Amino acid sequence: MDINPYHNVLEDVQALLSGTLLVALAIVLFRQAGLLTGGTPGLTFLAYYASGVPFGVLYFLINIPFYIFAFLALGRAFAFKTFCAVALLSLYSEWLPHWIRVESIDPVFAAILGGLLAGAGLLMLIRHQASLGGIGVLAMYLQQRHGWRAGSLQMIADAFIVCGALFIVDQERVVLSILGALVLNMVLAVNHRPGRYFGQ
Template sequence: MSHVPETVTRHSLFEDAQALLVAPMFVAFVVLLFQQAGLLTGGTVGLAFLVHYLTGWSMGWVVFGLKLPFYVFAWRAMGGVFTAKTFISVALLSGYTALLPQVIAIQSVDRLFAAVMGGFLIGVGLLMIIRHKASLGGLGVMALYLQNTRGWRAGKVQMALDVAILGASLFIRDPLSVGLSVVGALALNLVLAVNHKQGRYLGT
C-alpha cells in the first residue's frame, strides 16, 4: 500500500484574518440567541452569563473583562503570536456582542433548537479559531494548552469545566434552563471532540 506524505501548509495572513473576523461573530450570535432563550453556556462566556444575569451588566464588557487575566497564562503557555491573535479575537467577540443586538432582533426561538444550534455554532467558531493558532481566551486557553502539553482532548477538558460552570448556574437559573444549557454544551463539545484531534490537522 502506497503512502502519500503529508506536508504542513501554513495559513496565509488573509486566512488567519478571516478566521479571526468570522469565528467571534458566530459566538457573538449565539450569545444573543442564548440571551433571548434564557440559556447559558460554558467557558468564560458562561461565567460572563452568570455575571450578566446577576448584575445586568453589558455582556460585551463582562466577556472582555473576565478574559483579561488569562492573557498572562496564554503568553507563557502558548507564546506571543498566539496571545496577540487571541486578544484580537476576544476584542472582536466583545464588540460583536455589543453590536449584534443593534442590528438583529430575535422575537421568538424554540429553546431546545437554540441550545443545540447554539452549541454547534460555538463549536464551529472555536474550531476555526483553534486551527488558526488562537483561541477566544479564558478557559479555552487552558483546555488547548493541556491538549498540546498533556495530550488531553480539548473537548473533554472543556466539557468538564462547562459542567462545573453550568452546575453553578443552578443557583440563579431554573432547572429546565440549566438542562437545556447542558444540551448546548454537549453539542459544542461534540463538535470539538470529533473534529479537533491532535495530529489530524496539519495547517499552521
C-alpha cells in the same frame, strides 16, 4: 494522514472575524432564550444575569488574566490572536442585537443551534491558533503539552460552569444549557484531535 497547513495573515484574519461572529450569533440565541453556555462565555453569562453589566464588557475584563497566561505558556502569536478574538467577540456581542433581532425562538432549538454555531466558531479559531480566552487557553495548553483532547477538557469544565447556573437560573434553563454545551463540545471532540490539524 495529519494535515499541518501554515496559514497566512489574511487567512488568520478571516478566521478571527468569522469564528467570533459565529460564536456571537450563538450568544444572541442563548441570551434570547435565557440560556448560557460553558467556558469563559458561560462564566460571563452568570455574571451578566446576576449583575446586568453588559456581556461584552464583562467578557473582556474576565479574560485579562488569561492574556498573560497565553503569552507565557503558548507564545506571543497565540496570545495576540486570542486577544483579538476576545475583543471581537466582546464587540460583536454588543453590536449584534442592533443588527439582528430574534423576537421568538424555541429554547430547545436555541440550545442546539447555538451549540453548533459556537462549536463551529471555536473550531475555526482553534485551527488558526487562537481561542476565546479563559478555559480555552488552558485546554489548548494541555493539549499541546500533554496531548489531552481539548474538547474533552472543555466539556468537563463546562459541566461545572453550567451546574453553577443552578444558583441563578431555573432548572429547565440549566438543562437546556447543558444540552447546548454538549452540542458545542461534540463539535469540538469530533472535529479536533491532537495532531489532526494544527495550523500556524
